[in-house]
Amino acid sequence: MDKMFLIFQREYLTRVRKKSFLIMSLVGPLLTVALFAVPVLIAKMSDSGKVVAISDAGGLFQTLPENNGDLRFTRVSADLPTAKAEFKKTKYDALLHVPKLDLTNPGGFQVFSRKGLGLSLENDVRRAVEGAVENQRLSQAGIDRATLDKMKVKVELQTISLSDEGERSSSTGASTGVAYICGFLIYMFIFIYGIQIMRGVMEEKTNRIVEVVISSVKPFQLMMGKVLGIAAVGFTQLALWVLLSVGISSVMAGSVSPDKMVEARVNRTAATTTATLSTDTPQEKAAKKDTNVAAKMTTALRAANLNVPLLVGCFLFYFLGGYLFYGALFGAIGAAVDNETDTQQFMLPVTMPLILTIIVSQAVLTTNPNGTVAFWMSMIPLTSPIAMMMRLPFGGVPLWQLGLSMVLLIGGFMAAIWVAARIYRVGILMYGKKITYGELSKWLFYKG
Amino acid sequence: MQPILQALNVRKAYAQHVALDGVSLDIPERSIFGLLGPNGAGKTSLIRIITQITGADAGEIRIRGEKLAPRHIAEIGYLPEERGLYKKMKVGEQLLYLARLKGLTRTDATQRIKTWLQRLDIAAWAEKNVEDLSKGMQQKVQFIATVLHEPGIIILDEPFSGFDPINANLIKDEILALREKGATIIFSTHRMESVEEMCDNIALINRSRKVLDGTVGDIRNTFRTQTYAVEGRGRLMVVHPDFEVIEHHERENGHFYDVIRLHAGATPNDLLRYLIGNVEVHAFRELIPSINDIFIRRVRETMPETILEGEPVH
Structure with a gap:
């Protein structure tokens, strides 16, 4: 346990103290803000008509x-x-x-x-x-x-989910939105930081220090410490980004807050309309529509009656759990190969379930969140972080399913670390040898 | 006296080949032990079993009579053949990390690191990243990392490769000093001549099997060839009942250099007496076979097939 903490500490500190980490922490939020600000600015400029x-x-x-x-x-x-x-x-x-x-x-x-x-x-x-x-x-x-x-008619449906806990009004639209946001956040984070874990695991091999380290600690301790350490780096960066993004956007809010922008657009259109002497003011209408949309979204979210504490809690769990599970799998890839060019053949099978979940999400998860396929996808650790997060906003997931899914994910994480450790241990002895799947499966049961 | 480390019939096979085939060794405490053999003989496999990186298929390792267990890790210091350190880490931090992985407390480790860095004259580099150091300095850092936790058994795989002669001597002195303090040192190398004068005991390994072991003195005695080199001036009789001249080299002014082998029953003194009576003797010494020669001879005797295949025995 002590040694694992030492490894965790080293992995964390050496990365956090790097200049590149500091730079990314500062540039990241700027990029995020830019991502939202640039389209707005471009729209502002290309108003020529x-x-x-x-x-x-x-x-x-x-x-x-x-x-x-x-x-x-x-x-x-x-x-x-x-x-x-x-x-x-x-x-x-x-x-x-x-x-x-x-x-x-x-x-x-x-x-x-x-x-x-x-x-x-x-x-x-x-x-x-x-x-x-x-x-x-x-x-x-x-x-x-x-x-x-006058004869055309528009009807709005109020959707209510009837479950054991009683009636709850829900909004399919808002639930879908929340489901997609959660799913995509987890997906992106796993992809971006999973690769880092893979590189981190290859580090000892490329630095040729692996024999010294492995003769001091068990490969399992090394793997666990590394994955947790690099995961902590990812979270630190994410936390910094959130804080800085909020900070920067609140500073910039003066110029680009939605209210002010609508106001500005209304003013500008007023000016152009007087200039063209046009009788109707469609841009003003559009501006008003914007505010309407915003108001609609808030009411929809309210109408969806989402169980916010549960959602936030589960999101954090699946975010962390999915990241660690996939981190361990990426770690296993890193353990199997000596250099980055060899990683490709092992990347696909690991990332496939993740991509698949996103692809089928619309057909299976959000349209039929409590169906059989959705159930299984939210149980299997490879797909559950995203699948479960996409089911949850629609409500109606029994507690036992949630619990089982979480237990399976934790179990999957431990198993993946174990596999990575096995592969790592045997992989050390095979310097410079190209690895095949057949070889890998042999390594797992190698009594070394 | 009980050996500090024993290998009993250790066997290790990989998918394609057998790396160790029933190897047994006794390594006495406070000795310098040479584990010698050509590349691919199985030395590193044996070391990896001792350092618990991998396990033996059969047989066992005992440390002070106890079966090898994870708690013995702290008693072993290992300098692998593949040298390497975390490149982006500072020297001091790196040593601290590696020492603590071996179970040292922070205060102890810091104290010892300071002492060692001063001893090997690299204290000024403690705050530098490893990648900024020269290769020789990196080797020193790695040597410190190996011995920092004051292990009873120090295993050095190809210890002097990568060191320049000055640093190699420095490290040799440190190794001898460590032995004085009670450590047992195991050298593993294919360059036998580089360690033979330091070793008390050696084991020769070839093709996954031990071909020879014992104290250096005993082995040399066993493999003495009764051959002497003689330098002098004059004419030497070529045929004699007690000896034969194997090589004869004429030098200028009637000087010669001959290699002479005694026949069974004759002593060096008999030869010397004869020489004094016949020529002017300038030098007379026994030609003692080097460990390398002994190794080749032994392999020829016991496993001639490995020589015939043109195996580079060096």
Whole structure:
């Protein structure tokens, strides 16, 4: 136990004191903030808006289509050659030509542009044409557009999960969101820091100190100390990142907080609308929609009635457990090989279950969180850290399942460390030899 | 006296070959023991069993009569052939870590590290990373790590490889001093000439089997060839009932250098008496076979097949 702590201490201290750790701890949060801030800034800058000119020979557009976000429409000469000449002189992004039309079978629409349209602009223009044709047909049939709109209906369902503990209102949408966030966090963390454990285990071999160390401690102690030590480094870094990110974003909040941004957008659109003398203000609407979405999300989360303490507790457990389990497996890979180029062939089978869980998550876990496949996936240690975390937000996971899954994960971790230690011990004696799977399985039962 | 370390019929086989085949050794306390043999003979396998890195398939190791157990780890200091240290760790910290892994307390270890670093003249480097040290200095650090916990048994695998002659002598002196303090030292090497003058006892291993062991003096005695080198001036009779001249070299001014073997029953004094009567003797000494020669001879006698295959015996 003492020796394990010594190893833990060394692994932890040597890494935390490295300059690269300090740099990553500082740069990490900046990157995280940048990850969120840059798209916002880019969106802020590329607000220029596109203008589509309409040459309406068919008289389709009695009124111009509503401006749609950044897209505006304007009317030019109905005569195509004149319109083309006009288009060349202006800076419009596209020219839409509407030919003389047969409303029952409309066709022959053309869009001219300088550099190609881009998918979203093409869609917007098509939608505008379709809307206009629809309007014309409606009026031919004697139906008022407003009447039609009134007839459309939108229903919201309140979902309630009926379990032994009684009724709980739940929101599938919010649960899915929480499930995915938890699942992805665990997935990313395992991938990023698992590799570090693998490298750490190879360290003694590359430094050729392995015989001295192994003649002092048991391989199991060495493995356990190493995996825990490097895991602690990962958590320290994560904790620093969270703290610094929160710190930096609260400093930056003055300029990029959602409320202020909405306000800024509203102000700007007000300015542009006065300039273009447009009657409607779609950007203002969009801004309002943003606030609505935010409000909706909070209510949805509240409606989901998530068992927050349980979720947080389980998240921490599966986060830690999954990381340690996979860390031990990566450790076993590190134990089997001498250098990093040889690791590839062993990486795939280890990472496969993890990737698989994410791939099938939508089909199996979030749509049928209490089904048979979901049950088994949340039991097997290879998939349980992610699978269980994706099931939990939907509720209805019996306590015995949760308990069993946790016990299996801890057991899996110990077994993986044991395997890694076995492989390590025999691996020492095989310097420079290429390792195959057959060889590996022999090592496990080698009485050395 | 009970040997400090005993190997009893130790056998170790890997998937492809047998590394040790019934090897038995007695290593007396406070001796310098040479475990000699060519590369691949099984020396390192035996050491790894003693240091509990791996286990024997059959037979056992005893330390002071007790079966080898994990608690004996602290009694053994091991300098492996593959030298290496944590490159990014400071010298002092590294020694402290390795010493504490062997069970030393922090205060004890710190004190001893200080003493040793001063002794080997590298105290100024204690705060430097190992990668900043020269290879010789790294070897010193590793030697300190081997003996820091004051083990009763010190195992040095190829001890002098990588040391320049000055440092090799320094380490030799330290080894002798450790023996004076009561430690038993085991050298394992294929360069027999590098340790033979230091060893009290040796064992020769070839092809996973022990071919010879005993005290250096006894072995030399057994393998004496009754051959003498004579230098002098004059003419030496070539045919004589007591001896024969194996080699004859003429030098200038009537000087010669001859190698002479005595026939059974004749003593060196008989030869010397004859020489004094016939030539002017400048030098007369027995040609004692080196351990290397003995090894080759012994292998030739007991396992001629290994020589025929052109095995490099060196």
